[in-house]
Amino acid sequence: MYSPFPGMDPYLERPDHWSGVHARLIAVLGEILTRQVAPRFFVDSEDNVYILDSADPGRATVRPDVYLVDAGGVGTTATARGRIATPLLLDLPEDLEIRAPYLRIVDTVDRQVVATIEVLSPINKVQGSSGQRDFLRKRNQVLHSEAHWLEIDLLRAGTRAPDIPQSAAYAAVMHRSGAPGLEAWIAGLRDPLPTIAVPLRTPLPDVPLDLQELVETVYDRYRYDRGIDHGDDPPPPSPAAADSQWVRERVEVWT
Numbered sequence: 554m555y556s557p558f559p560g561m562d563p564y565l566e567r568p569d570h571w572s573g574v575h576a577r578l579i580a581v582l583g584e585i586l587t588r589q590v591a592p593r594f595f596v597d598s599e600d601n602v603y604i605l606d607s608a609d610p611g612r613a614t615v616r617p618d619v620y621l622v623d624a625g626g627v628g629t630t631a632t633a634r635g636r637i638a639t640p641l642l643l644d645l646p647e648d649l650e651i652r653a654p655y656l657r658i659v660d661t662v663d664r665q666v667v668a669t670i671e672v673l674s675p676i677n678k679v680q681g682s683s684g685q686r687d688f689l690r691k692r693n694q695v696l697h698s699e700a701h702w703l704e705i706d707l708l709r710a711g712t713r714a715p716d717i718p719q720s721a722a723y724a725a726v727m728h729r730s731g732a733p734g735l736e737a738w739i740a741g742l743r744d745p746l747p748t749i750a751v752p753l754r755t756p757l758p759d760v761p762l763d764l765q766e767l768v769e770t771v772y773d774r775y776r777y778d779r780g781i782d783h784g785d786d787p788p789p790p791s792p793a794a795a796d797s798q799w800v801r802e803r804v805e806v807w808t
Contacts, residue, residue, distance in 0.1 A: 556772050557807030560745045560765065561723055563787040563800065565777065566708050568614045568675050572653075577771045578672050578707075579654045585767060586658065586670075586751065589760045594667060594753065595659045600652040601691070603676055603684045607647050611682030614675035615651060651676060651684070660754065667753055668701040678711020689714060695728075701752045702728040705764065709742070710790055725749045725764065742796050783808065 556562035565574050579598060587596045605612050632638045656670040671677075671692075676684030692714065695702045705725045706713065713719055717726050721739035728735050729752050738747040746764035753760065772778070783804045792800060 555769055556778070557783065557803045558800075559743065560740055561707050561742075561768060562772065562777070562781070563709065563742065563792075564781045564783055565768075565772075566710065567781075567788040570781065571675060571708075574771065574777075575672055575674055576654060577775055578767060579656060581770050581774070582670070582672070582762075582767055583656055585762065585770075586656070586760065590658060590753065593661060593757075595661050597657045597659055598654050599657060600654050601671075601687070603651040603653070603687055605649040605651060605676070605683055609683050611676040611679045611684040612649060614679060615649060653677075658751070658753070666700045668703060668751060669695050670751070671702075671704045673704060673706045673708060675708060675711060678706075678708060678713065680712050685712075699730050701730050703749075703751060705749075707746075707764075707768070710788070727752070742792060743799060 565571070583596045583598055590596065603611070605615065653674050653676075655672070657666050658668040658670070659665070660667050671688075673688075674684070676682055677688040679685055692702065692704070703725065704727075706717070707723050709722050713724070716735060717724055718737060718739050722742045722744075723740045723746060725738045725747070726735050727737075727750060736750070738749045740746050746768060748761050748763045748765075750759035751762050786797075787800060791797065
């Protein structure tokens with residue numbers, strides 16, 4: 554079942570859902586691109602690694618896997634068979650290592666990277682965070698290389714690079730290798746997501762990437778209609794009053 558919204562479902566943007574959503578978007582995106590570019594090109598997945606210290610503002614967007622408690626004496630707790638035993642919860646390390654996958658399109662003829670494709674995560678959009686600094690550093694390196702760059706931002710919260718429209722709810726930006734500027738596609742909260750271009754090598758034509766198909770495939774395949782509570786307000790930032798009413802009406806009709 555599809556989302557109650559014609560474009561991006563803002564409820565998918567919750568930080569506690571996003572790591573799973575992000576991983577699935579990357580996996581399905583790789584499938585969609587592979588169908589169009591193989592066998593000449595190989596779509597590879599690699600991880601960005603972000604190290605967040607205890608003072609990093611990006612930590613607020615990360616859901617920890619383990620929480621701090623006083624474990625007391627070390628030992629096992631006897632419980633009846635078939636009953637869930639009380640787990641031992643451990644302290645988080647001072648530094649958190651966060652991994653976020655991204656895609657590379659590789660030419661199988663010479664094994665050169667043709668394009669890098671990033672789907673942004675919340676830590677990439679927190680002002681002053683190491684996740685944003687590392688992302689912008691990598692972005693700058695690729696923009697000055699021979700590879701194309703494509704970033705897809707399906708998150709309304711956070712700050713974008715200054716060369717990207719700040720007012721749009723959602724945006725995709727592409728830098729074609731050697732071009733003087735960027736190509737951008739934007740969508741509002743009420744809009745279907747656009748079909749964007751993924752460049753390869755001259756004289757090969759660009760490959761179309763339907764972002765709406767991408768999101769709908771992930772939503773339907775992994776049953777986010779059941780996995781997300783649409784009874785709450787969508788995650789920040791709060792939409793404008795008219796859009797908030799529209800969100801409520803869409804959810805009421807859908808349910």
